[in-house]
Amino acid sequence: MQLTRRSLIAAGIALPCLGTTRGFAAGKETLTFGLSAYPGAFSVWGQVGTAATTVKLMTHRGLLSFDHKGEIQPEIAESFARAGDAGWTFKLRDAVFHDGRPVTSADVKWSFEQIGQDNSTAYYRAVMQGVQAIETPDARTVTIVMKEPLSTLPLILAMPHMMIVPKNTVFERSTLPMGAGPYKLVRQERGVALDFERFDKFYKPGLPKMAKLRMVAYADETLRVSALKSGDVDLIEYVPWQAMAEIEADKKFKLETTLGPFMYLTFNGQSGPFADKRVRQAVAYGVKRDDIVKSAFFGRGGLLEGMPLAKESPFYDPATANHFAFDPAKAKALLAEAGHPNGFACKLLSNAQYGMHRSTAEVVQQSLAAIGIQAELNLPDYATYTTLGNRGQYDMAVVGNTADYNDPDGLASLIDGTLPVSFVRSFKLDVPEIHALLAEGRRTFEPEARKAVYKKLETAFLDQVPLAPLAWREQGYAMKTAVDGFVNLPSQLTFFSGMTLETTAIA
């Protein structure tokens, strides 16, 4: 810090000459993006939050990705096709890494082998451990053979946690390794901002549209909105729900939202009253979801009264979508049937750090009190909340999350109780039928047959209530009207919308 009297005087003289802050707005060659947080960690194959994913999507690409409509599209792989019962073959395009080296099948093989290592912390480690062999007949061809058929493999390979890095990359935890994405990371200041420059040899002609991209972290949601309104940034993620209506009404800005993430309740299935599915059903019927949408999301959400499948999904069934519509009488009857005619007391875990979690818990508490369940709130900070959740130190817990992708299999991490314990799913609530149907869905390729399997899964879900669905929430990006080409990816893919920054420009 070189604070001198001379610099102070110089700055003081310069200030009036420089006009308003709007004079400092970056030129049209730079797009400034307001991140919801500075990434806590950089992990090219890990899932360490939305901000980290957005950053990762600037510098890296995988074999596949999602297009603006949420459909799978080729990326580093220009085409792909099934190879036998359990295999997929990918033909690579003429892509290069940021240092100019070509992306080869050896890089793909090496990347996927690293993901599947026993000591890997990659999000899809388990999937890559299900690989029988990765064949590389030539530099442009990769064949992945799984131990068992996996119909969702293309979906998984399109996720931003399956990026391709150069073979033998040495990883440093404080920054991202080199990739083949649209932008190069040229500068970063921990906790403050990251600067990117266009990668001129990116394999998509004419992209990315902007020469420079600056990502500035604004952890405080109010300040993030203020930064947009005052012109400091062009585009922000994680628009707070209370600000959505105001932004929508302002002609200088546009708001893009999608109903993707959702709130739900998990249960302690190991002991206590929630080990009984009738009590879980009672809870699902007994919560007044409308109040959650109003109080936690300022009306920017929707009721979630069935299995969390988006309306756009081919597996969505309107006949069962309102299965758990608010019905306190039915809830009381179920409680009586389960041996709790006068209700019971229990502990409800949520956290005080995020208002939507706290407000949801408060509504749940009030609703359940009306049917006789006296829930005592536990609202620690988020770190404590995750630890208590992972250890099963709760009876019920409020969780906000989303499926991995827009397919019923994307719900596996939330409803498959045979997976290791985690705060995102009910504690030790194993339903073998759900596990078996999820596995069957993965083995099934024919679309109609998959629909049949997932219908059975939905029936089991509504009967067993591995989680009690509560409310969809709108997830939004806000931007100046001059910003063009940015798309909020549909439904549960919303957190990967940073993908579309390659097509984003300021008019």
Place this chain on the structure above:
Amino acid sequence: MTWFLRRIGVSVILIWIVASIVFLAIRMVPGDPAEILLSQGGIAPDPSLVAEIHSQLGLDKPLPVQYADRFVGLFRGDLGESLTDGTPVASEIMRRLPRTLELIAVSALLALIFGIPAGLIAANHPGGWLDRLSGWMSALGLSVPIFVVGTLLVLVFSQTLGLVPAGGYVPLWPDPARHFMLLAMPALTIALGLFPIIFRMTRASVLEVLQRDFVRTATAKGLSHGAIMSRHVLRNALMPVVTVLGLQLGTLLGGTVLVEYVFNFPGLSGLMVDAVNARDYPFVEGVVLVIAILFVLINLGVDLIYGVLDPRVRRS
């Protein structure tokens, strides 16, 4: 000299106690760094991965071994690395500390520039319009929470008038103008909270000194009011102001959390909050240690200023 060495010795022991308490306290609160790292984004942390990270970070060792490792490292001047991204703690603190110090210094300067003259004038004209105005401002500054002041400033000066950026930070060079524009609102917010303390203390202290015999004697000797104020009253009245300012500066080192948060100012307090949220033990310990050392140094500095203001302190 003996007094000085004794002060240093006591300070070192105090710092060691603080560091030990923080070491134990941060590990006693629930929240596992590995679980938090793997749970970001609401994903499921696999217990085997949590164990792997524990092993990588040395968190699987017994607590006494961790404690010994930590203090051997500190003794060698090594504050360790971030558990989340491996950043060296010392270099990150050295990058952030000057920002917070600058913020506090500019805030204190603003509070002193306005607080001391206002206190002096108010004491000289008790009940006058300036006394009442300053009193109201001081009451307002004390009663309105700092985040409310900060948010209001953002609303008025950034969103409505567009005079300054809403928040953030740029280094002094190569952009001093933007640096000070970004510094202005957080510094003003802190200064508005500090002003009432300086004003009230100055006013009360000057009023008290004005009643002293030596002031009456000086007046009887025919000294001008200005000379009495500058040579006798102010010098004596500033002692408690310096004391209070010293204490406030120490408190502000770790207490600018809300201001740094509201203005997205990447200083030391924000670093500590992030570290606590992530249970990033080395960072929490490193920041607290640095704050404790600075607190001790500020207190030593206050003692030295006492000596300048009042020669009797030097002699004693």
